[in-house]
Amino acid sequence: MTRHAKRLRIAGLSVLQIVVAALVLLPFFWMLSVSFKPATEAFAIPAELWPRNPTLENYVLALRPEFRRYFLNSMIVSGATLAITIPLGLLAAYSLSRFQYRILSVFLAMVVLAQFFPAGAMIIPIYKIVRSAGLLDTYASLIIAYITVTLPVAIWMMRGFLMRVPRTLEEAAAIDGASPLRAFVDIVIPLARPGIVATSVFVLIVTWQEFLFALSFTSSKEMRTLPVGMNDYIGQYGVRYGELMASSVMISVPVIAVFFFLQRQFVAGLTAGAVKG
Structure with a gap:
């Protein structure tokens, strides 16, 4: 295998790892995001990954x-x-x-x-x-x-x-x-x-x-x-x-x-x- 082919293989595996990690971590990130959102913002359209007005009220409750x-x-x-x-x-x-x-x-x-x-x-x-x-x-x-x-x-x-x-x-x-x-x-x-x-x-x-x-x-x-x-x-x-x-x-x-x-x-x-x- 040539050096160019090895680099392409490593790059392809790196991209695949990033995609898999994103798919696995996205539900956990969404769970964390919703936990900081007010009740009126949790399912706003369009949806936002991070709350506009973060709050700890959900944790207190x-x-x-x-x-x-x-x-x-x-x-x-x-x-x-x-x-x-x-x-x-x-x-x-x-x-x-x-x-x-x-x-x-x-x-x-x-x-x-x-x-x-x-x-x-x-x-x-x-x-x-x-x-x-x-x-x-x-x-x-x-x-x-x-x-x-x-x-x-x-x-x-x-x-x-x-x-x-x-x-x-x-x-x-x-x-x-x-x-x-x-x-x-x-x-x-x-x-x-x-x-x-x-x-x-x-x-x-x-x-x-x-x-x-x-x-x-x-x-x-x-x-x-x-x-x-x-x-x-x-x-x-x-x-x-x-x-x-x-x-x-x-x-x-x-x-x-x-x-x-x-x-x-x-x-x-x-x-x-x-x-x-």
């Missing part, structure tokens, strides 16, 4: 006590799900990556099979289990449902990464007198940190934005999470788009901040766990 309660509920449910899923998934992934038993192969097959079922197919049996246990409209019901969805994927993701951690390091630690638990804590977990971070970000995003289980398992306003609570802005006679977009921005900010703060480890964990070393 969106930050009512109910929204703060929804935010707290989402933090509790997402945090508890993350705190339970990651340790369980890490231990299961370590067992599946280190030990070769038939029962573990069956368990791995069940983990893979669980990923083929959509959330809608599992909601009825989980609902019956939660209802029979008297846990409807509680944090526990949502945490159980979210662990059911995220744990199989977490096991699969972390197993792919742990397969790349050399066993010789653990064998060397055992020769030096370290117990299997000590080798796991001091050697395996630090080396598996990118994979753990990648899985944690995945679990956080899934639980933070989940709507179906939260809508089905909660009935009182005090137990609603953010995705369900946003329905408050959609009324019988209209939609309060300014407040809806303002709340959407505030909901997106924590996830975006976590992703950008941990993006290097997130990408490293995904790429490292994608193939077996």
Whole structure:
């Protein structure tokens, strides 16, 4: 390939990246723009990408006590799900990556099979289990449902990464007198940190934005999470788009901040766990 052809190829790829980035970011930019627009300007014709008279009124109205309660509920449910899923998934992934038993192969097959079922197919049996246990409209019901969805994927993701951690390091630690638990804590977990971070970000995003289980398992306003609570802005006679977009921005900010703060480890964990070393 000639130098001119390489330049044309690079220029074409750059233009394609810009077009794709614009298509992906345009909805988010429009959401941000509407959140700063007055009610009379949100759908003015012709439409304008940026408001003529920016205002924070939509954010002030969106930050009512109910929204703060929804935010707290989402933090509790997402945090508890993350705190339970990651340790369980890490231990299961370590067992599946280190030990070769038939029962573990069956368990791995069940983990893979669980990923083929959509959330809608599992909601009825989980609902019956939660209802029979008297846990409807509680944090526990949502945490159980979210662990059911995220744990199989977490096991699969972390197993792919742990397969790349050399066993010789653990064998060397055992020769030096370290117990299997000590080798796991001091050697395996630090080396598996990118994979753990990648899985944690995945679990956080899934639980933070989940709507179906939260809508089905909660009935009182005090137990609603953010995705369900946003329905408050959609009324019988209209939609309060300014407040809806303002709340959407505030909901997106924590996830975006976590992703950008941990993006290097997130990408490293995904790429490292994608193939077996």
